[in-house]
C-alpha cells in the first residue's frame with residue numbers, strides 16, 4: 001500500500017534519486033565506529049543537529065501555552081508546568097536540550113579543531129561553524145529570559161551590561177536589545193521572544209543548510 | 225525451516241532493528257509534546273458550583289431577568305463575568321432559562337417583540353420561543369432554550385450549570 005503510493009509519486013516526480021543523493025552515500029572507514037571505536041568523535045555534529053531538531057519541535061509546542069508579556073509570561077509558564085499534562089516534560093526537554101545542544105556543539109568543535117579539519121579547503125565551513133556557535137549562544141541568552149522569573153531578569157540584566165561594555169556602540173547596542181535605555185521590561189521581553197522564536201531560527205536554518213552543503217561538497221576530512 | 229525464502233537477511237534484520245529503535249525514539253520525543261498539545265480536549269473542567277442569583281419572593285409566573293456574576297478561570301487568567309437568566313415559577317417548579325439563542329447564539333429577551341408579549345424574541349433573525357422555552361416552529365431556532373440547574377435554599381435561588389433540554 002505505502003509502497004504503491006511511493007511508486008506512484010516516484011514515477012511522476014523521481015524522488016528516489018533525490019533522497020539517494022542526500023542519504024545514500026558511503027561512510028569512509030575512518031569515520032565508522034564499527035571499524036575504529038574512536039570514530040565516535042565524528043558523531044557530535046550529527047548529535048547537535050538531532051538535538052536542534054528536538055529544540056525546534058519542543059519549542060513549537062511550548063508556544064501553544066506561552067505569552068511574551070510581563071504580566072502573563074510567568075503565569076503562563078506556571079500554568080504549562082503545573083496544569084497541562086506532560087507540559088512539564090515538554091518544557092524540560094527544551095530546557096535540558098538547550099544545554100545539551102551547546103555541549104554537543106562544543107565537542108564537535110573540539111574534534112574539528114584538534115583534528116585540524118578546519119584547514120584548507122574547509123576554512124569557509126569553519127567560519128560558518130563559528131557563526132552557528134554565536135547563534136546558538138544567542139538562543140541560550142534570549143531563551144533564558146522568557147520564563148520571566150527573578151533569575152531570568154537578573155541574568156539578562158548582567159548580560160545587557162556586558163553588551164553595554166562594548167566599545168563605541170555599547171550604549172546603543174544595549175538599548176537595541178532591551179528596547180529601552182533604562183528599563184528591562186515589556187519591550188525587552190517581546191524583543192527577546194521575537195529574536196528567540198523568529199530571527200534566530202531563520203538564521204540557524206540558513207547557516208545549517210550552508211554547513212551541510214559544504215560537507216557534502218567537500219566530503220569528510222581524511223584520517224589523521 | 226524451509227531454506228532461503230523464509231530467512232531474514234542481514235539487511236532486513238538491520239532495517240527492522242533500526243526502524244524499531246528509531247520509531248521508539250521518535251515516539252518518546254513526540255508523545256509528551258502531543259499529549260501536552262491535546263490537553264484542552266482531555267481536561268475535565270470542574271464546574272463552578274451553584275451561584276446565588278436572587279430572592280424567591282421576586283419570582284412570578286412571568287419570566288424575569290436576573291443578572292449575576294460568575295468567576296471564570298481562563299487558564300492563567302481569572303475574571304468576573306456577568307451572566308443572565310430568565311426565571312419564572314411554574315406552579316411550584318422554578319424554571320431558569322439561559323438567554324442564549326439556539327440558532328446562532330444571540331441573546332434572547334422575554335417579550336422582546338412588543339407584538340408577541342408572551343414569547344421570547346431573538347432579534348438577530350427573528351427567532352421566537354414559548355414561555356417554557358420551546359422554539360416556535362418555522363422560526364430559525366432549532367431547539368428549545370437551555371435551562372440552568374436550579375436549587376433553592378432559605379428563600380434564595382441558586383443556579384448551577386446550563387443543561388440543554390433533550
Ligand code: FES
Nearest residue numbers: 325327328346351
Ligand atoms: S441567533 Fe437567534 S434567531 Fe438567529
